[in-house]
Amino acid sequence: MAFGAWPDAGSTGPQTVASRPVCGGGPNDWDGFRVMAMKSLATTRTGRAVSAALLTLAVNISCAASTLPARWQLNMTPGVTQTARNAYTAHMIVLWVCVIIGIIVFGAMAYAMFKFRKSKGAVAAQWSHNTKAEVIWTVIPILILVACAWPATGMLIKQADTSNATLTIKVTGYQWKWRYEYLDYEGKPTGVGFMSKLDSESDKTRQLKSGLDPHAVKVGNDATYLLNVDKPLVLPTGAKIRFVITSDDVIHSWWVPALGWKVDANPNIINDAWTLIEQPGTYRGQCAELCGQDHGFMPIVVEAKPKAEFDQWLAAQQAAAAPAAATAAPAPAAPQG
Amino acid sequence: MAAAEGKHIYYVPHGSKWPAVGTIGLFTTMIGAANWLNEVSWGKPAFFVGVAILLFMMWGWFGDVIRESIKGFYNAQVDTSFRMGMMWFIFSEIMFFAAFFGALFYARMYSVPWLGGEGHGALTNFYLHPEYAAAWPTNGPGALGGSFQTIPAWGVPLLNTLILLTSGVTITIAHHALRAGHRLQLLVFLGLTVALGGLFLFFQAEEYIEAYKHLNLTLGSGVYGSTFFMLTGFHGLHVTLGTIMLLVIWFRCLKGHFTKDNHFGFEAVAWYWHFVDVVWLGLFMFVYVL
Amino acid sequence: MATHAAGHHADHHDDHDHKPQGFWNRWVFTTNHKDIGTLYLVFAFIMFCIGGAMSGVIRAELMKPGLQLVEPYFFNQMTTVHALVMIFGGVMPAFVGLGNWMIPLQIGAPDMALPRMNNWSFWIMPFAFTVLLCTLFLPGGAPAGGWTLYPPLSLQGGSSVAFAIFAIHMMGISSIMGAINIIATILNMRAPGMDLLKMPLFVWTWLITAFLLIAVMPVLAGAVTMLLTDKFFHTSFFDAAGGGDPVMFQHIFWFFGHPEVYIMILPAFGVVSEIIPTFARKPLFGYQAMVYATASIAFLSFIVWAHHMFVVGMPLGGELFFMYATMMIAVPTGVKVFNWVSTMWKGSMTFETPMLWAIGFVILFTIGGFSGLMLAIVPADFQYHDTYFVVAHFHYVLVTGALFSIIAAVYYWWPKWTGKMYSEKWGKFHFWWTIVFVNLLFFPQHFLGLAGMPRRIPDYNVAFADWNMVSSIGAFGMLCTPVFMFLILWHSKKHGATATQQVWEGAHGLEWTVPSPAPHHTFTEPPLIRAQDLAHGDPTH
Numbered sequence A: 001m002a003f004g005a006w007p008d009a010g011s012t013g014p015q016t017v018a019s020r021p022v023c024g025g026g027p028n029d030w031d032g033f034r035v036m037a038m039k040s041l042a043t044t045r046t047g048r049a050v051s052a053a054l055l056t057l058a059v060n061i062s063c064a065a066s067t068l069p070a071r072w073q074l075n076m077t078p079g080v081t082q083t084a085r086n087a088y089t090a091h092m093i094v095l096w097v098c099v100i101i102g103i104i105v106f107g108a109m110a111y112a113m114f115k116f117r118k119s120k121g122a123v124a125a126q127w128s129h130n131t132k133a134e135v136i137w138t139v140i141p142i143l144i145l146v147a148c149a150w151p152a153t154g155m156l157i158k159q160a161d162t163s164n165a166t167l168t169i170k171v172t173g174y175q176w177k178w179r180y181e182y183l184d185y186e187g188k189p190t191g192v193g194f195m196s197k198l199d200s201e202s203d204k205t206r207q208l209k210s211g212l213d214p215h216a217v218k219v220g221n222d223a224t225y226l227l228n229v230d231k232p233l234v235l236p237t238g239a240k241i242r243f244v245i246t247s248d249d250v251i252h253s254w255w256v257p258a259l260g261w262k263v264d265a266n267p268n269i270i271n272d273a274w275t276l277i278e279q280p281g282t283y284r285g286q287c288a289e290l291c292g293q294d295h296g297f298m299p300i301v302v303e304a305k306p307k308a309e310f311d312q313w314l315a316a317q318q319a320a321a322a323p324a325a326a327t328a329a330p331a332p333a334a335p336q337g
Numbered sequence B: 001m002a003a004a005e006g007k008h009i010y011y012v013p014h015g016s017k018w019p020a021v022g023t024i025g026l027f028t029t030m031i032g033a034a035n036w037l038n039e040v041s042w043g044k045p046a047f048f049v050g051v052a053i054l055l056f057m058m059w060g061w062f063g064d065v066i067r068e069s070i071k072g073f074y075n076a077q078v079d080t081s082f083r084m085g086m087m088w089f090i091f092s093e094i095m096f097f098a099a100f101f102g103a104l105f106y107a108r109m110y111s112v113p114w115l116g117g118e119g120h121g122a123l124t125n126f127y128l129h130p131e132y133a134a135a136w137p138t139n140g141p142g143a144l145g146g147s148f149q150t151i152p153a154w155g156v157p158l159l160n161t162l163i164l165l166t167s168g169v170t171i172t173i174a175h176h177a178l179r180a181g182h183r184l185q186l187l188v189f190l191g192l193t194v195a196l197g198g199l200f201l202f203f204q205a206e207e208y209i210e211a212y213k214h215l216n217l218t219l220g221s222g223v224y225g226s227t228f229f230m231l232t233g234f235h236g237l238h239v240t241l242g243t244i245m246l247l248v249i250w251f252r253c254l255k256g257h258f259t260k261d262n263h264f265g266f267e268a269v270a271w272y273w274h275f276v277d278v279v280w281l282g283l284f285m286f287v288y289v290l
Numbered sequence C: 001m002a003t004h005a006a007g008h009h010a011d012h013h014d015d016h017d018h019k020p021q022g023f024w025n026r027w028v029f030t031t032n033h034k035d036i037g038t039l040y041l042v043f044a045f046i047m048f049c050i051g052g053a054m055s056g057v058i059r060a061e062l063m064k065p066g067l068q069l070v071e072p073y074f075f076n077q078m079t080t081v082h083a084l085v086m087i088f089g090g091v092m093p094a095f096v097g098l099g100n101w102m103i104p105l106q107i108g109a110p111d112m113a114l115p116r117m118n119n120w121s122f123w124i125m126p127f128a129f130t131v132l133l134c135t136l137f138l139p140g141g142a143p144a145g146g147w148t149l150y151p152p153l154s155l156q157g158g159s160s161v162a163f164a165i166f167a168i169h170m171m172g173i174s175s176i177m178g179a180i181n182i183i184a185t186i187l188n189m190r191a192p193g194m195d196l197l198k199m200p201l202f203v204w205t206w207l208i209t210a211f212l213l214i215a216v217m218p219v220l221a222g223a224v225t226m227l228l229t230d231k232f233f234h235t236s237f238f239d240a241a242g243g244g245d246p247v248m249f250q251h252i253f254w255f256f257g258h259p260e261v262y263i264m265i266l267p268a269f270g271v272v273s274e275i276i277p278t279f280a281r282k283p284l285f286g287y288q289a290m291v292y293a294t295a296s297i298a299f300l301s302f303i304v305w306a307h308h309m310f311v312v313g314m315p316l317g318g319e320l321f322f323m324y325a326t327m328m329i330a331v332p333t334g335v336k337v338f339n340w341v342s343t344m345w346k347g348s349m350t351f352e353t354p355m356l357w358a359i360g361f362v363i364l365f366t367i368g369g370f371s372g373l374m375l376a377i378v379p380a381d382f383q384y385h386d387t388y389f390v391v392a393h394f395h396y397v398l399v400t401g402a403l404f405s406i407i408a409a410v411y412y413w414w415p416k417w418t419g420k421m422y423s424e425k426w427g428k429f430h431f432w433w434t435i436v437f438v439n440l441l442f443f444p445q446h447f448l449g450l451a452g453m454p455r456r457i458p459d460y461n462v463a464f465a466d467w468n469m470v471s472s473i474g475a476f477g478m479l480c481t482p483v484f485m486f487l488i489l490w491h492s493k494k495h496g497a498t499a500t501q502q503v504w505e506g507a508h509g510l511e512w513t514v515p516s517p518a519p520h521h522t523f524t525e526p527p528l529i530r531a532q533d534l535a536h537g538d539p540t541h
């Protein structure tokens, strides 16, 4: 089986994704994996119980598609892109592998501790070898690991391909804010670019001994303390967006959990990544590489809008920036990949 | 196991004050160096005081060892411990150089080609350094330190290679002489080795002066200058230490400290010298020739 | 039994059975492996307390959202120095101390191979940490770029940069000399009959650890030296403008850093492999497999480093290679875990304090290993990286792994060192208290990470408040534990019951053939080894 053929590595193109119901509904790639996992688990009674639990958990979480972390949140969320779902799937596969191995190992230990105590009159056996057992517990983990690495490989290969993007955004990290430039959209340079930094309310509240209540920092009903900016990055849904990421000073890392990846912003170097957002919404993240004293205070906000709205927004920005854009020479096509 | 052989007791020395002296020396050196770098006035003198204390420590410590050795406290097993100690010390030195060689290889194989737009670096080059073409030597897209010239491999560096290779031969001859009991030959060839070490250092100093004065090749000449001077510089430092060690050994030979079959001190220095030699060959290949 | 071990002494020394008199002679000029071992352990204990205090500052600030106590920059200093102190000042010296004490006793050697150098290795440490901790009082404060010292950030520090780098050099010199000594001792000083494959596992794991140390500490020295020249001498190793690459530092650092984490866990494996057979009264299961597994882990540790760098922008091939290599480590580590469980199987177990810590180790270290395996899965690590999930991972392997094994070892060998038993009741109390609070402290950090809380931040969104509060409560509980341990051991020293020579009913190995407390000099003449004295004497087991 080719890597791509693993049901999870997602072969749906941008066009179909955009029209697909995001929550709960139709079969997406991730469901494909779930079905497979269920099938293999469902052969035993405990397997059935576990798969039922897995199903409930998974469905609940995939419907929650929340844009902010929740209080007492326990698990990763599957996000709003294929990449994020891949991360979530990979996470759930290994998590369950570990839970099951853990149950076996710790169960055996618990049994031994209970059964073979001196106080219960246990007499120690004197053997210290069992080649068959040792071979088994070397080989089985290897097989399990291969089974985990396989889908992960497929996902990675898919995610490495940044070609054929509709929109290219250049992200530059600064101590302690982000700059976004809309390099080209549908093949044309846009001339739009701006800085984005922590909103002033959070900024006031976060000062040492400010006496202000972080819970009071809100956008609507959302408690956005330290997760809000003055000017969000606006992106279209349903289109492949390529990011070229760099930094002006130290290393930062651009991370929006709902998109499913983070990539370091290295000074004088470009890293690239892509996303395809399936659902309009506001997605919040933070700088994820220690970058100095205000590392904790350089959030990222992505506002994903349907294409029409996005086009409108972009046009408005271009109009505002018109004098600047006029002087900017059209850029040659960037290498893809 | 090597326990038997006459003295079957492993010699465990009494307390010694030298390690404590060494600690104070090291501490003073490091504090001095850090303050020196931070431009605190007493940093520089403190550094040299520290180095002096370290030298005093070595003098005293090795003196103790030599006295004990001459008094015959050491059995074969103790000797093996010393040998192992020296071998693993040299291994750690190899790994120290490996870090700098690693930096050189990484720069040449990855970072410079990437900046020039090869493979993984296509976007970096396109967006940030479009006019930069990868080459070696280089001072990077920022042309740090301004344009510079390099030291041609087939002049002084080749000469230095020959000098070091010859010194490897002379020290081996000296070793054979020691084992065969030819004292004069030993002193002459060991002396030659010291001289060759000194000669190497002289040429290297010339080379550095040339680089700084005429070629504009400095530590600041981008990654080429960085790797060039750090590798050759640390090597030169090791040659300096090695030469001093050889000199010490020469005096010890003069005093007749070594016997045909008991001359670990000599061998340790010889190993060290060979190690310095081999590192140079790597340097000559990867820094100068290729 | 076995009085031959300690009794006789050589003719050319007059004071072999007497401790040197006076503080300076006894502790500062000493060449005695036991005294140096004690020094290391005392030093490590103090460092654990200092590092713990710093983690107290971290957790106090993180208890609630909003900044209540410290400025962000000071917070970063605390994070950075906490890690450096715990790793280089706590765990590593503690293991070197245990090695110093136990390796000669376990292989029947009179002392370490190079006793004077042993002294020097130790005494450098307090001075190295003086240099490091002094930076807290410099203008501009201590290093604040994280213990990983990534440039360019780490180069932005003020005068602390040079001090921290030279402190690291000193620690490196100390570790390398200590490791050389350990290798020479193990390879050259074994009593006749103590074949390599009869050595206790603690000795084996230390042999391999010492090799790792000599291989990678110099690489760290090289890496920080390049930082130094980049800052002070205009080199551009880590500056792409000059043709270098900041990512190159990360490669070199992690080439050291990953083996470093195994340096902190392999001796722990050794300790646990000593304790479990003793209290299961059953020989260690799969002795040779344990040795080979240790060696495999050490080998693999050299080829997995970039799993710390999955998001720096590596080519696809690199991501895949490092993912596969990293996952492989689960196999030999699994062998170890399974062998410990098998040792317990059909044993005759009792649960004295050291055994409790060892069992705690097996379970909680394994949990830390599991999260490590999860981190190795690259697509998932895109989410985990630099979040509290990573923080949870490494505290499980470091605190409930390395630190637990150190505590276990201290309880296990304490009676041999001092001749006094400690109070089992309070030892167990110490254990259960720690189990409760350490899990309160670190388990919720998994949740925080998965919910999206980055690491190395002094303040966070209110959604993270609840689990952070739980975690901080756990931390305050943990901060009591050094006090408990100190009091328990102090009480034992003053009022403890006398320990027997063998101490534990099921204990095997040469260290149990010398009196408790072990005399100042042991095995001045190589002991005659009898099969029953060896833990792994008879390969037909």
Ligand code: HEA
Pocket: A097, A098, A101, A105, A141, A142, A144, A145, C148, C261, C262, C264, C265, C307, C308, C309, C326, C327, C329, C330, C331, C333, C334, C335, C337, C365, C366, C367, C368, C369, C370, C371, C372, C373, C374, C375, C376, C377, C381, C384, C385, C386, C390, C393, C394, C397, C398, C401, C402
């Ligand atoms: C003692 C220290 C220690 C140990 C032993 C480990 C062990 C492991 N670590 Fe960990 N690690 C650290 C200390 C340690 N680590 C530290 C300090 C960091 C962070 C550094 C920083 O950034 O500051 C880190 C970070 C870290 C990362 C980077 C995360 C990131 O920043 O994004 C990764 C990624 O792969 C990783 C993986 C692993 C793996 C696979 C193991 C494996 O060795 C674990 C193997 C063990 C098991 C798997 C459990 C037992 C096995 C079985 C019961 C067998 C069957 C199991 C299966 C088949 C699943 N570690």
Ligand code: HEA
Pocket: C041, C042, C044, C045, C048, C049, C051, C052, C053, C055, C056, C058, C059, C079, C080, C082, C083, C084, C086, C087, C090, C091, C094, C145, C146, C147, C148, C391, C395, C398, C399, C402, C403, C406, C407, C410, C441, C455, C456, C457, C458, C475, C478, C479, C481, C482, C485
């Ligand atoms: C061995 C290493 C070690 C140990 C023991 C600890 C112990 C603790 N750590 Fe630490 N920690 C690290 C290594 C360690 N840590 C590292 C490497 C980092 C990353 C830094 C970075 O990002 O750069 C980190 C970061 C880190 C963070 C994240 C900071 C951030 O990202 O901003 C936090 C936050 O909660 C934290 C908390 C704690 C707490 C509460 C403890 C408590 O467990 C402390 C309580 C324990 C004690 C007080 C010691 C007990 C000791 C004894 C009883 C002595 C026994 C010994 C003998 C007898 C010899 N640590």
Ligand code: CUA
Pocket: A173, A174, A176, A251, A252, A253, A287, A288, A289, A290, A291, A292, A294, A295, A296, A298
């Ligand atoms: Cu920018 Cu952290």
Ligand SMILES: [Cu+2]
Pocket: C257, C258, C261, C304, C305, C307, C308
């Ligand atoms: Cu690692």
